[in-house]
Amino acid sequence: ILEARSLTRQYRMTGEIVEAVRGVTLSVMPGEFVALMGPSGSGKSTLLQLLGGLDQPTSGEVLLEGESIGRLSDSDATRLRRERTGFVFQSFNLVPLMNVVENVGLPFTIAGQDPRSADLSARIREAIALVELTGKERHKPDQLSAGEQQRVAVARAIVTRPALLFADEPTGNLDFRTGTGILDALWRTCVERGQTIVLVTHDAKAAAYADRVLVVGDGEVQDEIVLGRR
Amino acid sequence: ILEARSLTRQYRMTGEIVEAVRGVTLSVMPGEFVALMGPSGSGKSTLLQLLGGLDQPTSGEVLLEGESIGRLSDSDATRLRRERTGFVFQSFNLVPLMNVVENVGLPFTIAGQDPRSADLSARIREAIALVELTGKERHKPDQLSAGEQQRVAVARAIVTRPALLFADEPTGNLDFRTGTGILDALWRTCVERGQTIVLVTHDAKAAAYADRVLVVGDGEVQDEIVLGRR
Numbered sequence: 085i086l087e088a089r090s091l092t093r094q095y096r097m098t099g100e101i102v103e104a105v106r107g108v109t110l111s112v113m114p115g116e117f118v119a120l121m122g123p124s125g126s127g128k129s130t131l132l133q134l135l136g137g138l139d140q141p142t143s144g145e146v147l148l149e150g151e152s153i154g155r156l157s158d159s160d161a162t163r164l165r166r167e168r169t170g171f172v173f174q175s176f177n178l179v180p181l182m183n184v185v186e187n188v189g190l191p192f193t194i195a196g197q198d199p200r201s202a203d204l205s206a207r208i209r210e211a212i213a214l215v216e217l218t219g220k221e222r223h224k225p226d227q228l229s230a231g232e233q234q235r236v237a238v239a240r241a242i243v244t245r246p247a248l249l250f251a252d253e254p255t256g257n258l259d260f261r262t263g264t265g266i267l268d269a270l271w272r273t274c275v276e277r278g279q280t281i282v283l284v285t286h287d288a289k290a291a292a293y294a295d296r297v298l299v300v301g302d303g304e305v306q307d308e309i310v311l312g313r314r
Numbered sequence: 315i316l317e318a319r320s321l322t323r324q325y326r327m328t329g330e331i332v333e334a335v336r337g338v339t340l341s342v343m344p345g346e347f348v349a350l351m352g353p354s355g356s357g358k359s360t361l362l363q364l365l366g367g368l369d370q371p372t373s374g375e376v377l378l379e380g381e382s383i384g385r386l387s388d389s390d391a392t393r394l395r396r397e398r399t400g401f402v403f404q405s406f407n408l409v410p411l412m413n414v415v416e417n418v419g420l421p422f423t424i425a426g427q428d429p430r431s432a433d434l435s436a437r438i439r440e441a442i443a444l445v446e447l448t449g450k451e452r453h454k455p456d457q458l459s460a461g462e463q464q465r466v467a468v469a470r471a472i473v474t475r476p477a478l479l480f481a482d483e484p485t486g487n488l489d490f491r492t493g494t495g496i497l498d499a500l501w502r503t504c505v506e507r508g509q510t511i512v513l514v515t516h517d518a519k520a521a522a523y524a525d526r527v528l529v530v531g532d533g534e535v536q537d538e539i540v541l542g543r544r
């Protein structure tokens with residue numbers, strides 16, 4: 085369902101080039117749960133954004149459901165991304181002027197649907213309940229704790245039940261119990277609905293939910309650990 | 315060195331009042347290392363900001379080195395805070411247009427000193443080395459990974475060698491090894507220089523560095539675990 089071929093990503097700064105991703109080739113099967121672990125600064129977020137079509141590689145290509153997203157038109161790539169993927173950002177990326185319900189319902193709004201319709205508002209409520217934020221619906225991001233903001237980002241990413249979920253450290257600001265609740269919920273969608281999940285995490289307990297763990301270092305995948313969960 | 319008496323903090327929203335802190339009394343001895351743990355949304359960041367003088371309680375008082383900071387003038391409170399404390403924010407709060415060196419040196423700049431002088435620039439380099447960001451000095455925050463931004467926030471908080479360090483989840487975006495390196499460094503300043511540390515963390519391994527752990531829940535301190543490290 086997802087393939088990367090010889091991906092590289094360079095950032096150009098005055099006087100130097102940062103090679104954040106230096107040649108990554110990997111593939112993810114439908115319904116698979118893959119974790120990416122590695123030191124801070126090793127290129128995990130950059131790699132995840134390349135895989136999710138949110139960034140263009142310096143070289144190499146990414147195939148989403150067989151389509152090379154680099155070769156699609158902007159609108160086609162955007163449509164594919166919005167219809168097939170969800171993304172939890174490491175820095176949340178919530179809309180400051182919207183409350184929790186509006187932020188979680190944003191994917192529907194962007195798709196031209198009405199998040200206040202009966203079935204969509206039920207789905208939004210369900211996503212909010214899954215991340216245990218029932219009762220905080222009217223809060224805006226600056227009225228939420230960091231872990232609550234992180235959970236809004238998770239709810240927004242899963243509300244469309246995407247075929248492919250990308251999650252960049254979704255539990256870094258959460259206590260053990262709340263974080264486990266969210267990982268359990270993500271794992272269930274994987275098992276019950278065949279959702280594919282690519283999770284970046286610093287937490288070995290979170291990585292333990294995966295079918296396999298790719299160890300990232302210095303912009304490359306350096307190791308692979310097959311956990312054989314299923 | 316730090317005392318809280320019957321602290322409360324309410325947030326007012328249209329139609330409801332959120333009681334983030336509901337009566338906290340505690341005291342911290344000079345040179346002590348205290349950890350605060352608890353569920354997401356339980357009031358830890360709110361409490362830490364009250365203790366650090368960055369927020370005013372709805373009722374109750376905070377005494378910093380014997381001075382009730384609520385009764386000081388704005389300029390006196392600000393000066394006390396800047397000369398005696400350092401604060402690592404959960405959301406980093408870096409200056410977007412400044413690079414790493416400038417961000418880390420900001421406490422000196424604010425105090426009217428020149429961070430480019432020989433001894434201060436050496437201290438800045440030392441703080442940057444402590445968080446393992448040597449080589450990234452010219453990067454601006456948007457050219458850094460989340461964990462690197464978090465480490466800049468830590469370096470900035472410790473560069474003045476404050477008597478009292480407040481740290482709100484300083485390792486949430488860091489891998490095990492990098493995070494341990496930072497906690498080791500903080501623990502050393504505690505032991506060698508008698509620095510007082512109040513650390514909010516979701517990570518039990520980080521809390522294990524403390525002399526005692528206060529368990530926060532629903533805006534209150536619900537439990538205390540004495541680790542007897544020293």
Ligand SMILES: Nc1ncnc2c1ncn2[C@@H]1O[C@H](COP(=O)(O)OP(=O)(O)OP(=O)(O)O)[C@@H](O)[C@H]1O
Nearest residue numbers: 227229230231325332334354355356357358359360
């Ligand atoms: N400006 C605000 N208005 C209303 N409620 C708020 C505001 N800021 C925070 N809150 C609420 O206060 C409570 C405590 O927030 P706080 O940030 O202290 O939690 P926390 O323990 O640090 O959580 P986390 O572990 O997720 O960082 C949360 O339930 C949050 O929803």
Ligand SMILES: Nc1ncnc2c1ncn2[C@@H]1O[C@H](COP(=O)(O)OP(=O)(O)OP(=O)(O)O)[C@@H](O)[C@H]1O
Nearest residue numbers: 095102104124125126127128129130457459460461
């Ligand atoms: N815009 C940029 N310009 C220059 N360098 C950058 C830029 N963005 C990121 N980098 C560098 O690229 C490297 C990889 O960044 P990335 O965010 O992918 O790391 P990461 O593995 O997600 O780290 P963390 O675990 O801290 O989140 C880092 O060393 C960072 O300094």
Ligand SMILES: [Mg+2]
Nearest residue numbers: 129174459460
């Ligand atoms: Mg990252």
Ligand SMILES: [Mg+2]
Nearest residue numbers: 229230359404
């Ligand atoms: Mg917090």
